[in-house]
Amino acid sequence: MHHPGDGFYVVIxxxxxxLGLGIGCRLIDEFLQTRPLSESLVLIITTRDRRKGDATIVQLKKHLAEACRRSEKTLPRSSPLNERRVQFRNEILDLTSLISVQELSKRLRDTTPKLDVVICNAGIGGWEDMYWGRAVWSILTDWRNAVTWPTFKKSRVGWLTKPQIPNSEQGKKVEEPALGRVFCANLFGHYLLGHYLGPLLERRNASSSTRGRLIWVSSVEAYAHTFDINDMQGLASTAPYESTKRQTDLMGITSVLPSTAPLVNQYLDRPKDADDFTKPRIYVAHPGICGTGIFPMNFVFDFLMLFAFYMARWMGSPWHPVTAYKGAVAMVWLALAKQSLLDTMEAQEGVGKWGSATDWWGRERVERTEVEGWGWGGKLGESTRRKGRSPYAKALTEESRREFVETGRKCWEEMERLRVEWEGKLEQAGVGVRME
Ligand SMILES: NC(=O)c1ccc[n+]([C@@H]2O[C@H](COP(=O)([O-])OP(=O)(O)OC[C@H]3O[C@@H](n4cnc5c(N)ncnc54)[C@H](OP(=O)(O)O)[C@@H]3O)[C@@H](O)[C@H]2O)c1
Structure with a gap:
């Protein structure tokens, strides 16, 4: 007999x-292949409107049907059972609307017994054009690096979200501060979501064998120089996208350190008697580089982009999975891996950023990725003779590590301050959603 809490609940x-669609498809495949027949997957997908949500469910169901048909070959008559093992839920979320984040969170808290994994995948680039001359020149002279760590994307500067507080009928006028659009879509919206869903990720047992997991999606392009703690939202930045990804690395990795523990406990809304529970974990992943619509281009340039990505792979780049399905490998692995495996890997080599990589043939795998100021696992003296290092990478020093940890803590402080400030504003205006 199935209990409603028995399923494996994942939000994407x-x-x-x-990548979001790639993660959904891959998760279905790997779940069916690796979990016992008695386990079922509840896949809660979010999109920006009902039409997109419906179309996504249609695609995922089609993918599931194909996966089940394939499984018949090894396990005859397993198809109907396997199809019943995956259930879908269709939810709406606009990350640049804090009210939308609150509404979805409330709905999930009211209707879902628990969550196992939340994959914070959605995001925008905020780019408006390319520096074409630089693009052609850098690709022709330094192909592999130019399409891994490009220097030719032109970003819109100072892009803001729409006002968060609608003109209220009750006439309560509340001044609201500027909110950076790329910052809100990539980081702050997900940050709030994780805060409200924290209690669903908490395990009501101090020695649970798994932890609820928040998976933050970063990028290989998370350069330290693009992030300025004094302009955390990247409002004046010419690289607001990269700035959000750097902050994702800083906060995700430092989230397990003692220096941030009080802030992270507050963020995760942990119960007072927290010792009786198992704390959720934040993991940082990235998909390598994939040909998706994140940089909108026309048909011809899309084709050229894919060509450039495959060439980079054949020239030795490990960071070009190219297809979204392959790019999803790191996120799906983090979602499904045994807790004991993740814990052992971290105990041996430190906390890391997990990326989707491939070999020359395109066979995908998960690979630790270097982070400026942290290295691969936060350990001084790690070997730097690894593939896929950025041309700008510097060896880890005690000083750069200290700076990384300290900036990470400051980010946690600032983000908690910003969260509380915005919650207060929404409440004051009478539009905030109460979670209880
Ligand atoms: N592609 C790459 O090579 C690459 C590399 C590194 C990291 N990443 C990261 O991977 C993630 C997915 O990117 P992608 O390449 O798959 O891009 P994509 O195809 O453009 O998908 C982005 C997704 O985010 C959604 N989204 C955008 N703004 C949103 C908002 N305000 N609220 C809710 N959802 C919103 C989009 O919905 P709509 O369809 O409604 O716009 C879409 O579903 C991003 O975090 C990105 O930074 C991608």
């Missing part, structure tokens, strides 16, 4: 296209 944001 931005599931309608690119």
């Amino acid at each position: 944001t931005g599931a309608n296209s690119g």
Whole structure:
């Protein structure tokens, strides 16, 4: 007999296209292949409107049917059972609307017994054009690096979200501060979501064999120089996208350190008697580089982009999975891996950033990725003779590590301050959603 809490509950944001869809498909495949027949998957997908959500469910169901048909070959008559093992839920979320984040969170808290994994995938680039001359020149002279760590994307500067507080009928006028659009879509919206869903990720047992997991999606392009703690939202930045990804690395990795523990406990809304529970974990992943619609281009340039990505792989780049399905490998692995495996790997080599990589043939795997100021696992003296290092990478020093940890803590402080400030504003205006 199935108990409603027995399923494996996963939320994927931005599931309608690119990597989000790839993660959904791959998760279905790997779940069916690796978990016992008695376990079922509840896949909660979010998109920005009902139409996109419906279309996504249609695609995922089609993918499931094909996966089941394939499984018949090894396990005859397993198809109907396997199809029943995956259930879908269709939810709406606009990450640039804090009210939308609150509404979805409330709905999930009211209707879901628990969550196992939340994959914070949705995001925007905020780019408006390319520096074409630089693009052609850098690709022709330094192909592999130019399409891994490009220097030719032109970003819109100072892009803001729409006002968060609608003109209220009750006439309560509340001044609201500027909110950076790329910052809100990529980081702050997900940050709030994780805060409200924290209690669903908490395990009501101090020695649970798994932890609820928040998976933050970063990028290989998370350069330290693009992030300025004094302009955390990247409002004045010419690289707001990269800035959000750097902050994702800083906060995700430092989230397990003692220096941030009080802030992270507050963020995760942990119960007072927290010792009786198992704390959720934040993991940082990235998909390598994939040909998705995140940089909108026309048909011809899309084709050239894919060509450039495959060439980079054949020139030795490990960071070009190219297809979204392959790019999803790191996120799906983090979602399904045994807790004991993740814990052992971290105990041996430190906390890391987990990326999707491939070999020359395109066979995908998960690979630790270097982070400026942290290295691969936060350990001084790690070997730097690894593939896929950025041309700008510097060896880890005690000083750069200290700076990384300290900036991470400051980010946690600032993000908690910003969260509380916005919650207060929404409440004051009478539009905030109460979670209880
Ligand atoms: N593609 C790459 O090579 C690459 C590399 C590194 C990291 N990443 C990261 O991977 C993630 C997915 O990117 P992608 O390449 O798959 O891009 P994509 O195809 O453009 O997909 C982005 C998804 O996010 C959704 N989204 C955008 N703004 C949103 C908002 N305000 N609220 C809710 N959802 C929103 C989009 O919905 P709509 O369809 O409604 O716009 C779409 O579902 C991003 O975090 C990105 O930074 C991608």
